[in-house]
Amino acid sequence: MLAISRQRILGQSFQKIRPAVPGLRSYSSAAKQITVREALNSALDEEMSADPKVFLMGEEVGEYQGAYKITKGLLEKYGPERVLDTPITEAGFTGIGVGAAYYGLKPVVEFMTFNFSMQAIDHIINSAAKSNYMSAGQISVPIVFRGPNGAAAGVGAQHSQCYAAWYASCPGLKVLSPYNSEDARGLLKAAIRDPDPVVFLENELLYGESYPVSDEVLDSSFCLPIGKAKIEREGKDVTITAFSKMVGYALKAAEILEKDGIYAEVINLRSIRPLDRSTINASVRKTNRLITVEEGFPQHGVGAEICASVVEESFAYLDAPVERIAGADVPMPYAANLERMAVPQVEDIVRAAKRACYRSVPLAATA
Amino acid sequence: MALSYLRSSSSSSANLKLLSSAVSIRRPISTDTTPITVETSVPFTAHQCEAPSRSVETSSSELLNFFRNMALMRRMEIAADSLYKAKLIRGFCHLYDGQEAVASGMEAAITKKDCIITAYRDHCIFMGRGGTLLEVFAELMGRRAGCSKGKGGSMHCYKKDSNFYGGHGIVGAQVPLGCGLAFAQKYSKDETVTFALYGDGAANQGQLFEALNISALWDLPAILVCENNHYGMGTAEWRASKSPAYYKRGDYAPGLKVDGMDVLAVKQACKFAKEHALKNGPIILEMDTYRYHGHSMSDPGSTYRTRDEISGVRQERDPIERVRKLILSHDLATEKELKDIEKEMRKEVDDAIAQAKESPMPEPSELFTNVYAKGLGVESFGADRKEVRATLP
Numbered sequence: 001m002l003a004i005s006r007q008r009i010l011g012q013s014f015q016k017i018r019p020a021v022p023g024l025r026s027y028s029s030a031a032k033q034i035t036v037r038e039a040l041n042s043a044l045d046e047e048m049s050a051d052p053k054v055f056l057m058g059e060e061v062g063e064y065q066g067a068y069k070i071t072k073g074l075l076e077k078y079g080p081e082r083v084l085d086t087p088i089t090e091a092g093f094t095g096i097g098v099g100a101a102y103y104g105l106k107p108v109v110e111f112m113t114f115n116f117s118m119q120a121i122d123h124i125i126n127s128a129a130k131s132n133y134m135s136a137g138q139i140s141v142p143i144v145f146r147g148p149n150g151a152a153a154g155v156g157a158q159h160s161q162c163y164a165a166w167y168a169s170c171p172g173l174k175v176l177s178p179y180n181s182e183d184a185r186g187l188l189k190a191a192i193r194d195p196d197p198v199v200f201l202e203n204e205l206l207y208g209e210s211y212p213v214s215d216e217v218l219d220s221s222f223c224l225p226i227g228k229a230k231i232e233r234e235g236k237d238v239t240i241t242a243f244s245k246m247v248g249y250a251l252k253a254a255e256i257l258e259k260d261g262i263y264a265e266v267i268n269l270r271s272i273r274p275l276d277r278s279t280i281n282a283s284v285r286k287t288n289r290l291i292t293v294e295e296g297f298p299q300h301g302v303g304a305e306i307c308a309s310v311v312e313e314s315f316a317y318l319d320a321p322v323e324r325i326a327g328a329d330v331p332m333p334y335a336a337n338l339e340r341m342a343v344p345q346v347e348d349i350v351r352a353a354k355r356a357c358y359r360s361v362p363l364a365a366t367a
Numbered sequence: 368m369a370l371s372y373l374r375s376s377s378s379s380s381a382n383l384k385l386l387s388s389a390v391s392i393r394r395p396i397s398t399d400t401t402p403i404t405v406e407t408s409v410p411f412t413a414h415q416c417e418a419p420s421r422s423v424e425t426s427s428s429e430l431l432n433f434f435r436n437m438a439l440m441r442r443m444e445i446a447a448d449s450l451y452k453a454k455l456i457r458g459f460c461h462l463y464d465g466q467e468a469v470a471s472g473m474e475a476a477i478t479k480k481d482c483i484i485t486a487y488r489d490h491c492i493f494m495g496r497g498g499t500l501l502e503v504f505a506e507l508m509g510r511r512a513g514c515s516k517g518k519g520g521s522m523h524c525y526k527k528d529s530n531f532y533g534g535h536g537i538v539g540a541q542v543p544l545g546c547g548l549a550f551a552q553k554y555s556k557d558e559t560v561t562f563a564l565y566g567d568g569a570a571n572q573g574q575l576f577e578a579l580n581i582s583a584l585w586d587l588p589a590i591l592v593c594e595n596n597h598y599g600m601g602t603a604e605w606r607a608s609k610s611p612a613y614y615k616r617g618d619y620a621p622g623l624k625v626d627g628m629d630v631l632a633v634k635q636a637c638k639f640a641k642e643h644a645l646k647n648g649p650i651i652l653e654m655d656t657y658r659y660h661g662h663s664m665s666d667p668g669s670t671y672r673t674r675d676e677i678s679g680v681r682q683e684r685d686p687i688e689r690v691r692k693l694i695l696s697h698d699l700a701t702e703k704e705l706k707d708i709e710k711e712m713r714k715e716v717d718d719a720i721a722q723a724k725e726s727p728m729p730e731p732s733e734l735f736t737n738v739y740a741k742g743l744g745v746e747s748f749g750a751d752r753k754e755v756r757a758t759l760p
Contacts, residue, residue: 055554081554084585086581087577087580087581087584089574089577089580089581091543091573091574091577092543092546092574092576092577092578092580092581093543093577093581094543095540095542095543095544095546095547095574095577095578096543096544096546096547096550096578096581097547098543098544098547099484099532099543099544099545099546099547099548099549099550099551100547100548100550100551100554101547102532102544102547102548102551103482103547103548103551103552103555104551105550105551105554105555122537122540123540123543123544126536126537126540127535127537127540127544131533132737132738132739132740133518133737133738134515134518134519134523134525134533134534135515135519135523135525135527135533135534135737136515136516136518136519136736136737137736137737137740138515138525138526138527139525139527139532139533140740142740171738171747172738172739174739194741195739195740195741196739196740196741225743226743227743227745274743274745274746277746312752312753
């Protein structure tokens with residue numbers, strides 16, 4: 001009993017000697033790992049600390065510590081004037097957030113999931129995205145709309161839609177979607193600092209995943225550029241574009257393809273709007289083949305835009321038709337086996353890449 | 368002493384000379400600030416609060432300013448009607464004539480640090496905030512000299528430097544936005560308020576109640592002003608609202624019903640509301656007003672109301688006529704002097720229109736400006752992207 005309490009006291013005094021951010025200091029030469037959740041939380045914390053105009057608003061962001069604990073500890077640190085729990089009224093609180101941005105504050109509005117953003121979509125598009133243009137530059141809107149996007153696990157049709165394509169089609173918005181912890185930190189910090197409305201699409205299933213981060217990433221000044229994709233894995237045979245959770249799947253597919261002698265280049269889009277067309281096209285000009293991967297509905301999706309861009313800019317370089325891997329063209333079912341069929345799996349990406357690399361069946365002329 | 372809120376400084380001295388020469392034999396009228404007390408047409412009706420007094424303090428100077436401002440607004444809207452019929456204005460054009468007392472009275476009670484946000488019937492509010500006739504007419508005609516450089520149009524006039532946040536086309540959206548402005552004012556500890564204007568048609572919007580709920584919970588200095596002109600486009604209030612007592616619709620939020628055709632009542636109510644909102648959070652003002660034009664230029668305005676009703680309001684309740692009678696009965700100016708002011712306003716409007724017509728349309732490169740505040744050197748495209756591309760600054 002005494003031994004335990006003495007250890008506890010020792011442990012506590014150790015805490016005092018440690019530097020201010022004990023969780024983020026590495027004690028070995030191995031890279032530090034943090035979860036996407038920690039990455040987002042630290043990004044919010046640092047940006048709120050750096051700029052008093054930044055404030056958070058959303059359902060359960062304060063006392064509940066965040067529906068997915070992304071905003072944990074921030075109410076305690078910054079107080080109820082800067083971390084605001086809202087009633088369940090998306091249209092109302094989103095409009096209030098946009099109005100605050102008109103005045104010059106920097107709101108970060110959380111949607112518990114982006115499915116609920118549809119209740120507020122008029123404010124995102126008509127009140128936020130278009131204002132700088134309609135006012136010829138008088139009214140800029142430095143707001144961030146963030147929250148989980150796309151499929152979770154077993155949450156059914158109304159809670160699983162991916163909104164990347166919808167928001168990315170709208171001029172005046174910037175749309176970002178991080179994959180790992182580095183992306184989460186760098187892109188969220190960039191979004192909060194950006195003077196335009198940014199839609200920040202996270203993924204619930206990635207929140208608990210850990211990824212290595214360098215000291216540079218952990219520094220409070222770290223920021224990633226908006227509009228630039230990242231080549232996660234270099235390759236020469238086929239280009240695979242993806243964002244958010246699908247980047248992980250694409251990387252797994254690339255490992256499997258390598259065993260068959262196909263070296264895939266995996267591009268993590270990071271930014272859906274602006275889309276990094278030059279990185280995508282440069283890659284396709286090198287590999288001559290393209291697979292686009294996304295979780296959302298296929299029609300009029302992100303992959304469709306990437307395909308059109310490559311056909312317009314790099315047609316002569318394509319050795320095979322562009323392949324699209326996307327969510328199934330159905331509302332998301334609940335039953336586990338059907339749900340599995342409704343979202344892309346690694347084997348889908350592998351199969352499409354192989355199709356693009358060699359024809360499995362010779363083409364015959366059709367009447 | 369400023370002659371009016373609407374005039375640019377270069378012309379005001381010339382007009383001061385004009386007026387003083389016209390009245391050189393008589394006492395100076397437009398600069399007299401001796402308090403005069405006037406009773407509002409009807410008492411205020413209150414909900415969940417104590418109504419302010421019917422006795423309003425004003426002055427010769429203020430009354431003449433009201434007359435001048437409202438006459439200018441009236442003239443501007445009527446001229447816009449002609450321009451629309453001449454096809455110089457396209458698309459939507461929602462005119463405010465009849466409702467001038469709301470815009471004028473409000474300005475007299477507040478400062479340019481207070482915020483105003485409204486819907487699409489915004490030309491006169493923009494003028495009240497210090498906008499110029501040229502900026503309005505050029506914007507309506509889609510020219511470079513417009514307040515939004517021709518890129519917004521009738522429904523999207525803004526003047527951020529005097530805290531006018533538009534000009535919104537989506538019915539009801541401006542109310543949560545206005546509550547957001549109030550939030551930011553409180554956050555910044557500015558001790559100022561926001562007036563969010565909406566119509567009887569917008570009064571049933573769910574987002575209004577969502578925003579009011581949050582404003583009341585967080586004690587935001589938001590004043591929701593229902594400009595009840597009794598028709599939401601072609602639908603009379605009794606067909607649209609189960610309860611057309613809009614000043615009571617706030618339930619837990621206090622409200623005041625005001626004769627919106629009486630500029631002094633408007634001023635008194637807005638002054639009361641500002642004091643209230645700074646201390647106690649949101650309050651609703653229902654301005655009982657009327658528009659002479661239809662909903663927009665494509666609506667004759669006579670299929671859902673009788674011509675007798677329209678002419679009846681014009682005869683009994685016209686806001687400019689009320690002020691004219693007040694000025695004459697208090698012997699503050701002669702009929703001729705007032706007619707001269709109206710002629711002067713007409714000339715100002717005509718001059719501004721002529722100037723606006725001279726202003727060219729925006730440069731084609733303006734298609735791609737202001738998409739973002741920070742364009743990041745990103746590419747944007749025209750209809751044929753192989754033909755027209757631009758880099759966003």
